[in-house]
Amino acid sequence: MIEFTKRQQEIIEILKKHEPITAEQIAEMLGVSKGTIRSDLAVLVMTGNIEAKPKVGYFLGKKSLNHMERSEWWHKTPVKEIQSVAVTIDASTTVNDAVISLFLEDVGTLVVVNEDNFLSGIVSRKDLLKVTLGNAQAASMPIQLVMTKKPKVYTVEPDDSVYEAARKLIYYQIDSLPVVKKVNENPHSLKVVGRITKTNIVKSLIEVESEA
CATH class of the missing domain: 1.10.10.10 (Winged helix-like DNA-binding domain superfamily/Winged helix DNA-binding domain)
Incomplete structure (x- = not known):
């Protein structure tokens, strides 16, 4: 069941x-x-x-899969098996360059990291739109003034289930989550190792269905 x-x-x-x-x-x-x-x-x-x-x-x-098969995939598949590469920038990146990165990489969210690839924050298209509308000076602003900072960023770890990632995406009404690893079990040192999106999950579900 x-x-x-x-x-x-x-x-x-x-x-x-x-x-x-x-x-x-x-x-x-x-x-x-x-x-x-x-x-x-x-x-x-x-x-x-x-x-x-x-x-x-x-x-x-x-359903082309029976209940047990689908349950096993949904609850037992770890995030690391379907995650994609995170598109990252550093906190000193300007708003203008961040917007360019969004369009060049065709993503909805950029992960902000420090020089060691540790999570600093996250910035979305919505964040950039809010700051640029009617603000002629916004283009040269550093992204650290716009981003959502780490304490308020929702994340998952590589061994979390796909179900847990989907639950967070839906509950918090967001499109993607940084995939992070704790370094030395320090909850404040989160190394970015990827990202998982609604698109990742839907594509994987379709693949599972087609293989049934």
């Missing part, structure tokens, strides 16, 4: 009896708000256990 939360199991049972059904109707049956079940629905869709159609609602997904 897939290791769903109690609420996710309840959502599947509701769909078995009432599909197709909207998120609002599911939330009403559970006695919670639509926002409360947003991450549950996203996990169930990403794992292929339910599907969604615009203006129709949610219904049970068609």
Whole structure:
């Protein structure tokens, strides 16, 4: 059996009896708000256990893998098996150069590191857009004035499960997570070894489905 939360199991049972059904109707049956079940629905869709159609609602997904196979992949595959290379810059990089890096590398987020490749912060397209709109001086600003600094950056480690990475991406409503290693078990010394994105996860799920 897939290791769903109690609420996710309840959502599947509701769909078995009432599909197709909207998120609002599911939330009403559970006695919670639509926002409360947003991450549950996203996990169930990403794992292929339910599907969604615009203006129709949610219904049970068609799975080419049985429940046990899918559960083993989702919960036992470590992040390091599907992660990609992190696109990094240093804290002195200007906003202008950071914007160029975003477009040249075709990514949504840049990881800010020091000279030893330890995590300093993270900067997204949204961060850069906020600082540049209506600010003629922004282009020459160092990225350290714009970035989200390390204490507030969400990360995963190479041996964390893909499920844990997906949960963080959905819960915190972000597109990517730096993959980091603690050096000498020091929680403040995080060496950047990669990144994992929603695209990484979806592509890997598709590959698993096609091999079934």
